[in-house]
Amino acid sequence: MIKKKTPKERRIILKHADDPSYSNKISCYLKNDGYSMLKKAFKMKPEQIGEEVLKSGVRGRGGAGFPAGMKWKFLDRKSGKPIYLICNADESEPGTFKDRQIIYKDPHQLIEGMMIAAYAIQAKQAFIYIRAEFFEGARILENAIAEAKSKNFCGENILGSKFSCDLIVHRGAGAYICGEETGLIESLEGKRPNPRIKPPYFPAVLGLYQCPTIVNNVETLCNVKHILEIGGEEFSKIGKPNNTGTRIWCVSGHVQKPGYYEFECGALTLGEMIYDVCGGLLPGRTLKAVIPGGSSSKILRADERFTGKLKDGTDFDWGIEDIPLDFDGPASAGSMSGSGGIIVMDNSVDMVEAMANINAFYAHESCGQCTPCREGSLWMRKITKRMCSGDAREEDADLLLSVANQIEGRTICAFGEAAAWPTQSFIAKFRDEFEEKAKGDSNKPTLQLI
Amino acid sequence: MKNGKSSSVVINLDGQDVEVPAGINLVEAASLHGTEVPHYCYHPKLSVAGNCRMCLVEMGTPMRDRATGEAILDEHGKQKIGWIPKPVIGCGTNVSQGMHVKTSSPMVKDSREGIMEFLLVNHPLDCPICDQAGECRLQEFATDYGRGYSRYVERKNVKPKRTRLGPRVTLDDERCILCSRCIRFCQEVVDDDVLGFVDRGSFSTLTCFPGKELSNNYSLNTVDLCPVGALTSTDFRFKMRVWFLKESSSICTESSAGSNITVSSREGVIHRITPRRNDEVNDSWMSDSGRELYKNVTSEDRLMKAKVDQEECTLSHAIETVKDTVDGKKLGIVGSCHSSLEEQFLLNKLAKITKAKKFLRGHFGEDDGILVSSDRTPNLRGSLVSGFSSRYPTDNLESLSKSLDKNELDVLLVIGEDLLASGIDLNQLNGVTLIFAGTHQNETSKLAKILIPTLTSFEKTGCFINRNFRVQSFKQAIPGPAGLLPDLQILSALIKSLEKDGIHRPDLSSIWKEMGKSSGSPLKGISFSDVPEDGLLIDGSKWSHLEFVEKKALNYTPARKAQKSK
């Protein structure tokens, strides 16, 4: 590896977050030029804001990376039904802890971003759907909304204009699936968060209460404010084409300095993140694998080579350290940047046990609505759990892979893929360890299989 | 669609171009052309949930250039098909012009095998004792589309085996495949939202919401709907293997709704009544109360023996005695809206030749807004069409009461009704000879000089005309009690004995021929065999001046039209 200067963070979203003198009070936010972009927005036409967001190329930070401006364009404005805006603050993807930084430390940034977005899409009612475990976060948001309302940044006739938009914080009840946007909508409607079938229930057409609805991630909505500040054109120059803006990466696992780091998209590689930004691995350990975008993304093996053609036609040949941290880098390497949750694993990790851990999560969180995910996720959990209890069989690796393949692409929502991809990639890349387990210790007592 | 409005489209189904109605889904479209797309959660009368994933098929649409909108052609000049790389659900995918569908490609087969395997991994091996066995979708599709072997060596989930959901429905949660049909039925058809799932993932369990129970009058439809043996009828549970049952088409006699039903019997004993789909009448549903009616067949108060002067006798002797009693007397006939169209016709004929005065009463109740209508008889309209009555009956026998007061009647032939419960006083009957023909005992039958036991609708064949003026036939499901005859034979024997050229053959086709002859009859030109399984709508406009109690509720419409997925 060629030694370079440690890449420097570029904090836009988290600009103030860790400033000890900064607080989540509105007075502090206003002192830092807060809500000036909302004022600017109200001088523009709603469509103009949409245009700026489209031009910015900003992609969703919730996991799928869909361009926000495009999503807003899909909104069915002809139906005459009310339009809703929902901020997805369910942040439950294992390995992800970025949205909470914003919510806890700079809630007004989110509120400002949301009010601009609400104005742009002409939503008169907005919601923040926050995960149950963020009870303090919910309280902070409630306070911040009350402050914003008292200053007329939110609620009736915002800034004396004709535009009104109420903002409500809705707390989840502790289910990962509430992060899936249609599950979220069901939950917000007061029902079980069973994701909806698409078609026909695309949120932009038939969303909350069967009305056109936009669901965006916390970080995505904060970006709206910054897009307005510098203009879509200028924003699109941050990062790389198709990978604009900054991203907050959440690094966890076996590094010296786990944490959240905000960088311009593509400003550094995975290797630089691990070794330079996060201080490298623990003493005496070697890198074994990295999950680059939250537990749902496919795992990357440390000694793999990643080759192929980039979108712009250039060939690439990367080791794991060379993968650029943006949207397209991890995707080119066969995984995804997902929610930005980078989970680093060193040579102390037993891959079957790691797999068992992940499978336990998905089996526990599957909503249970559709057959493949419901039954497949629990089956995979049972297999890996058994394998870790000394009863692995030679055929288990193939069986796991087959079960995962029977889930992928056949479910109502993307949870199916989220549950299948880890297994598929673990088997593809660490099959040896799964097979090793089967050889095991022949003296070990075996469970009675029934 | 060429003009965007055409009512049918051409799709390519497994390589064959076929025409199908626009807007229908792929499960329906394939079935119209004889191809089964296996499905569990989809039900034609409920909203689409798309959760079982059994109906996965491969689908593609003709490709167009994104920018120009022009068709993209292949080397043969045919429009290229953009196949979706993942299978799509047939139940949730609607046909469009030029759509291509594969229902048995390797991808589809693999999907089905996968789904079947998943459905079975935590399914108990209850078939030998399961009520559903023999009519179980899980068994059928496992045989047709499953792999035939198991790769599952883990422990199966354990769930409650006998949960009482309500007075009539018992749930075995282990057998539930979580298709949500029962939940959607309660929400969408009955508007009684009591069922739901608790827990997540594979531990999801169907249950009633706290403090609620599945006790609405349509609860047993969930048992029919359930593709597996999870929801069972507490009444039918463990009583009978379904493959022994003989099925006969019939009509529910509970009200003028005339729900189409299937009567399942074995060796002359009825074991259950289930709804028979008729989209014009009852969709796929019927009331719980209607299902209980078969119990009347063997109830204690059933009339089994003919009697004259309280002495048991043969039926022919009783009929003979009727003739002697009636001849030359002032006769009154109290008909019944429970009688079939044909019976009412013969009764009217009898009235004509005996110059009898005719009386009829109705039985009314609350309309439940679903399939129990205000008119609690199956054939009030039959009394109009048959000519027995031209007026709309009230819920008593006022005019009979007047006639009795004026001593206009010597003999009264009563079909099934209880005079004493119809505004007639015991004193008024002094000096009147009573003849009672009916299936069950009542206060009037006890007073009768001549008692003629008749058959229930399960034991004979005929037609009812429902609230919509739909003629619907019911077929004999079981033989009647030994020694009894169908009402039609009794009536025609009476007619024969009182008039020389009466109908000599009491068979339905002769009766229908004769009915069609009466002037102005909406049955003109129709024969009994013309009445199809799903009934025949006739013109009732002749009676549009009558104040029918059903008012606007002539048709059943589901409580909540399926506008939402869940």
Ligand SMILES: Cc1cc2nc3c(=O)[nH]c(=O)nc-3n(C[C@H](O)[C@H](O)[C@H](O)COP(=O)(O)O)c2cc1C
């Ligand atoms: C199983 C599952 C869980 C998800 N969880 C979250 C989440 O916690 N937070 C989030 O913002 N998006 C989550 N998403 C993505 C959302 O469905 C949705 O795409 C996103 O909120 C859209 O916002 P964005 O376009 O701004 O990224 C999840 C998706 C799936 C399939």
Ligand code: SF4
């Ligand atoms: S894929 Fe899983 S989480 Fe998504 S709807 Fe199906 S069962 Fe629920």
Ligand code: SF4
């Ligand atoms: S539901 Fe079907 S497969 Fe299951 S035990 Fe009953 S008969 Fe067998």
Ligand code: SF4
């Ligand atoms: S009980 Fe039957 S109908 Fe209801 S969800 Fe389960 S399988 Fe479906």
Ligand code: FES
């Ligand atoms: S029948 Fe289509 S998903 Fe169940």
